[in-house]
Amino acid sequence: MLREDPWEMIDTMQSMFISSLNPDGTPHSSYAPFVRQEQHFFIAISRIAKHARNLLTHPQVSILFIEDESKSANILARKRVSFDALAEAVARDTVAFETAMTHFETRFGEMAQIYRTMKDFQLFRIQPMRGRAVFGFGQAYDYVDGRFGNVAVGSGHRT
DSSP: OOSSOHHHHHHTOSEEEEEEEOTTSOEEEEEEEOEEETTEEEEEEETTSHHHHHHHHOOEEEEEEEOOGGGOSOGGGOOEEEEEEEEEEEOTTSHHHHHHHHHHHHHHOGGGGHHHHOTTEEEEEEEEEEEEEEOSTTOEEEEETTEEEEOOOTTOOOO
């Protein structure tokens, strides 16, 4: 049984950390504002940005949502949710694009209209494949088959 809802924690955040693969296979980390629709995330980033080019070439991505350091009860055990995911470019002339843009404008206000007007911005749908939510020591939950459940801890922490 989950003590906290990972989706509720994610919904309090406005941006995600993104780790993508450079053309040579080395990792690149950045961040992007997001909107969530059920278990999918949408980000809109300029094709000029390195991570946009990476996602267009290598759709494998790791995303991270992590508690603000200043709000953490224990810096050694910050609450976090991470996913291994696949990124898919969303065409501008689709219902998915219009729906996501409306969500961006509702969530972030007038400034989000830049995603519609600046043609270099690319919308990506991020589909989590597997992941983990950690809410403290001994409070980790795997994301498998579209849901969070208890982690098989094995022998646990050692001292």
